[in-house]
Structures are given as structure tokens and as C-alpha cells.
Amino acid sequence: MAVTEPRIWPTQKVLQPTPSELYPSSDNPDLLEINLGPNHPSTHGVLRVVTTLDGEIVVGLKCEVGYVHTGIEKNIEQKTYWKAIPYVPRMDYLSFFSGETAFCMATEKALELEVPRRAEWIRVLFQELARLHSHLVFLGTGSVDLGGIALLFYCFRARDEVLDLFEMVCGARMHPRYCQVGGVADDLPKGFEAICRKFIPFMRNQLDQYDELIGANPIWLGRTKGVGVLSPEFAMQMGLTGPNLRASGVPYDLRSANGGYGAYRELDYTPVVEQGGDVHARFRVRIEEMRASVDLIEKVLDGMPGGPIISDDRKVVLPPRHELHTSMESLIHHFKLVTEGFTVPAGEVYAPIESARGEFGFHLIADGGPKPWRVRLRSPSLVLLQSLAALCEGVYLADLIAILASIDPVLGDVDR
Amino acid sequence: MQVNSPTWGEPDNGAGDRLGDEFGAGVIIRRVEHRGELTLDIPVDRLLDVCGFLRDHEGYDLLSDVTAVDYLGYQGEVAGYWGGGSDGRDINHYSHSGKAAVPEAAGPKRFAVSTTLCKVMTVTDGNHRRLRIRVWLDDNESISTLISVYPSADFHEREAFDLMGITFEGHPNLRRILMPDDWGGHPQRKDYPIGGEPVQFSDEV
Numbered sequence: 001m002a003v004t005e006p007r008i009w010p011t012q013k014v015l016q017p018t019p020s021e022l023y024p025s026s027d028n029p030d031l032l033e034i035n036l037g038p039n040h041p042s043t044h045g046v047l048r049v050v051t052t053l054d055g056e057i058v059v060g061l062k063c064e065v066g067y068v069h070t071g072i073e074k075n076i077e078q079k080t081y082w083k084a085i086p087y088v089p090r091m092d093y094l095s096f097f098s099g100e101t102a103f104c105m106a107t108e109k110a111l112e113l114e115v116p117r118r119a120e121w122i123r124v125l126f127q128e129l130a131r132l133h134s135h136l137v138f139l140g141t142g143s144v145d146l147g148g149i150a151l152l153f154y155c156f157r158a159r160d161e162v163l164d165l166f167e168m169v170c171g172a173r174m175h176p177r178y179c180q181v182g183g184v185a186d187d188l189p190k191g192f193e194a195i196c197r198k199f200i201p202f203m204r205n206q207l208d209q210y211d212e213l214i215g216a217n218p219i220w221l222g223r224t225k226g227v228g229v230l231s232p233e234f235a236m237q238m239g240l241t242g243p244n245l246r247a248s249g250v251p252y253d254l255r256s257a258n259g260g261y262g263a264y265r266e267l268d269y270t271p272v273v274e275q276g277g278d279v280h281a282r283f284r285v286r287i288e289e290m291r292a293s294v295d296l297i298e299k300v301l302d303g304m305p306g307g308p309i310i311s312d313d314r315k316v317v318l319p320p321r322h323e324l325h326t327s328m329e330s331l332i333h334h335f336k337l338v339t340e341g342f343t344v345p346a347g348e349v350y351a352p353i354e355s356a357r358g359e360f361g362f363h364l365i366a367d368g369g370p371k372p373w374r375v376r377l378r379s380p381s382l383v384l385l386q387s388l389a390a391l392c393e394g395v396y397l398a399d400l401i402a403i404l405a406s407i408d409p410v411l412g413d414v415d416r
Numbered sequence: 417m418q419v420n421s422p423t424w425g426e427p428d429n430g431a432g433d434r435l436g437d438e439f440g441a442g443v444i445i446r447r448v449e450h451r452g453e454l455t456l457d458i459p460v461d462r463l464l465d466v467c468g469f470l471r472d473h474e475g476y477d478l479l480s481d482v483t484a485v486d487y488l489g490y491q492g493e494v495a496g497y498w499g500g501g502s503d504g505r506d507i508n509h510y511s512h513s514g515k516a517a518v519p520e521a522a523g524p525k526r527f528a529v530s531t532t533l534c535k536v537m538t539v540t541d542g543n544h545r546r547l548r549i550r551v552w553l554d555d556n557e558s559i560s561t562l563i564s565v566y567p568s569a570d571f572h573e574r575e576a577f578d579l580m581g582i583t584f585e586g587h588p589n590l591r592r593i594l595m596p597d598d599w600g601g602h603p604q605r606k607d608y609p610i611g612g613e614p615v616q617f618s619d620e621v
Contacts, residue, residue: 017588018570066594071603237568239478258424261423348453349450350424353421363530383568415594416594
């Protein structure tokens, strides 16, 4: 993705008085206020966008969120650490495995617990599969928003293959709860590698097909090129991370920043960057990221190390099942871990990871007990919704749909 | 020991020193380093100055997170368990998840608001550092909004107001964001009852 010529970015100003809402500047009595959502297929969940229209031009916009707020942060405070893990993937239900991994990583950081190498590699494998899953749904539903129905079926077919891989390893298609503090819950089953290897050329072929479908389609290009341009400075001001930031030419990716994390440290990942900053670039960056994910999956399968899949610290990790029949110690450990959980030393840690939509961080405040004192989920979707109003100033209503689709919020992630 | 999660880079003690030079030694109440993360406790009224300085002179261009924490009862003794104490995990040692595990007072006041900053575009040496700025607040105390420095603080602060009841002075749109507009109380506070909330829309008409 070489820069061919210096790009002149539009100047974007932070909206006043509030950066996340746009108010009509005129008192034209013919302005029309409409509610886009909360139940509208193009809002990808229950998001209510209150738009003020002058004809077909958006002159006012504010986002109302909170319709699927379920108090996950408060719930996690009442749970021991490993009983809190199943809550997390239910927030960002498209990039579900990232949430689990982030929570486990934050807990491991607070515990200073080392994770076996094989577990790190397995985690990367499934993080990339979850990213594929998320981007496939993004591409399919995004193309429906732009009026192209066909891509949805192709994307959902490929998505099903991804979910089959999750099902194979842990029995659940979504919300796997496969990540465990200290490693992963179970080893890869027999035959998994062969099926996963078959999936790689299939996915590459699919991605080429998607490219052919939309890459040169003049309607597609007309709907996306130059729409909703986001300058890198403005993206930084509004706190954007992930693919949206990289579509504006900022090569910031936690998988490579500061050397990466987990097995990404060994995999030598180079972030995918696009220079356009518009809706088209945001679609491109995700398609290219899917290609990069498939490459990473292949790399992981090639280099998968052997060894244990979970730490052997018996104060944190459940003992192997077979030991419970023969070892009193193991039985005690098992009982204590299940009834009381493990304790985490007091302190404050923040562990971010790169989910499919940006920096997904867990801010964990431990008080030394078996339950977290406070957990704060830094969800990327909440942050990126703030820039919607500035992006949609003066665009057509139809472009608003395209812009909303391109920034890819997940409302479970916004509301938590 | 290699931690699995991304590192915060080298603790940016230099930024702390330069903050002291700029605003006087009193600006940093204490520095806490925990698991490679540097936290600077600063007085409430200096938050805006400090963040402005960090953005303009130290290159912290991304506001990563704003977290409000309620430390009510943090030192109190709650239900005990056999899980070890401040010396480490030990399932043969009975302790509490409160005071017994925390030898010193967590902080001087009830609430803490932590602001995590990150360097993204200004990095030249490939070291994306992070830094946490923390202020302590009591009930009915308010802090100034960071919107003028980091516009993306908008939703974070609305959420902290909604769930924790922290008031951000100068915030142009400090409304509830996640809970309904007519909700009573701030659910993330530790004294907010769990269970037994009234079921909405079930009143007789």
C-alpha cells in the first residue's frame, strides 16, 4: 500500500458545542426530523439516529444509544474472574473471541501469569477467525445497505465455515468461552488442522470473488468513493482506532505496535493501511485485512508449537479432569477454584487488544479478592459512534447509511 | 517474565518530571507503577492543564479511555474466603477481599477518575507509550471536562456521569447515555442496590 502522491485531506473541525452531535444551523421551518431506528435494518442493531433533514441533506444528527445496555460491567463485579468470562463475548458478538481474550489477558496481567506458547498461538488463530467472521458480516450487511444483496449470501456462506471451525473446537458456534485464564480451555481436536487448511484456499478464493463483485462495479464505486472522508488528524481527535483509523492512513495496529502481543510478537504482522479515508477505503482496508488474517491463519498452522495449552499454576487453573480421580490435592484445588475462585493482587491494569473494530481494552481494578472490584470495558464502537455526526454533515441521507455501515459499530459493544 | 498482553512501553517517567517542571512539584501527588503501567495522581483542578500539556508537548494524541471507579467500601471487610492475602495466593489462608488484602489506603477519596492516554501518530522510535492520569474525588465534587483537549472524551464522560454520577464541569451535553433519561441513581456506584429494582412499565394504569 505505497503512497503514490501526497494526499490533500479535507479540513474537519470538531463540532461545537458538543463533538458528537450536529445541530441544524438554520431555523428553516421545513426541516424534517426523522428517527432512523432503533429498529431499522441499516443501523446494525438497536441504534437510534435522530436526523434532521433539509430536503435530502442531513443537517442535524444525534445518536441515542443504550437500548441493549445490560450492565455487563456491574454483573462482572459480582462474579469471580473465570465466571465472568462468558459475559464478555456477548458484547461484541461479531468479534466474540477478541473479548474473551482481552479479559483473560487483563486478568493474566494482573496475576503476572505466564501463558504457554501453544495457547498463545491457538488464541491468535481464533482471534483471526473471529476477525474474519466480523469483517465478513460487515461486508455482507454493508453491501446490503448499499443496495447489493448478492454479497450478503456469499459472505454468510463463508461466515458459516468460520463458525464451523469454532464449533469443532469448543462446541459452540458463537460465544465460545474457549479462552481461559492461563491459556485455552481445550486442545485442538483431531482433524481440525486438515479442515482449517482446507478453509484457507476456500477463503482466498471467496475474497477474490468478493473483489470481483464490487471492485470494479461503477455503482459501488460511485456510492463509496469520496463519501464520508475522515482525515487522520480528525480520526485521532475523535479517538478512532482499528480499521477506521488505518483507512485514513495511520498504520497503528496493536498487533504490531510495541512489538505486538501474544503470538503476534513472533508472527511479524504488518498493518494494512489505506490512504483514502472514505467509505471505499474503509471497505478496502477490511477486505485486505481479511486476506492478511487468512495469511496469519496459515502461518499459525505452519508454526503451531506443541506443549501444554494452559498454565500449570494450580492456584489459578483447574487441574486436569483425570487427576480428580486419583489426587486429593487436585480435588481440593478444583473445589476451591470452582467455589471461591482465585484471588488477584490489588492494583489497576489496562490491557488492550486489537479486536475487529479497534482497541478493545479491559480496565481491571482488583482489590485482592476473588472478584474484580471494577471492570471497565473500553469498547471501540462507543468511541467511533461519536464521529458519525461530523462525518455526516451535509451528506445525503443515503450516504449516511453508507457511512454508518462503513464505520462498523456493533451495538452490543456500544451499550454493554 | 513475558506478559501476554501488549506492553505499555517504557514507563514515561520523563513526562512526569517535565510535568513537575512545568506546573511545580505539587502537581504530581504520587506515582504508582503497577505491572509496568505508570499512573500519575494529580490534583483535581490541574487535570485540564496537565492533559493539555501532555497532548501538546509530550505527544499523547489519543485518549484511550476514561474510567470512573467507586472505592466505597474498598477497605472494608466483606465476606471472607480461603484464598490468601497480600502475600500471595494461598488457599490455606483465610482472608477478606477487602482490608486484609490491601495494606494501605487505596486513595484519599471515594471516587477515582482514570484517564488513559496513548501516543500514536507522534511516535518516532516505535514506542507507543501509554500513561494514566488519575484524579480523586469525593461525593459532590466535580472535575472539568476534557472535551476541549480530547474531543473523544464526550461519550466516556457521559457514561461516567450516567453510571457513576461524576459531574464534568463544562460538558456541553451531560445527559444520561446508557440508562433511560428518567432513571434514578447511578448504577455503577457501590451503594446502588443489586436486585430488587422496580420492573419498568409495570405500573397499573
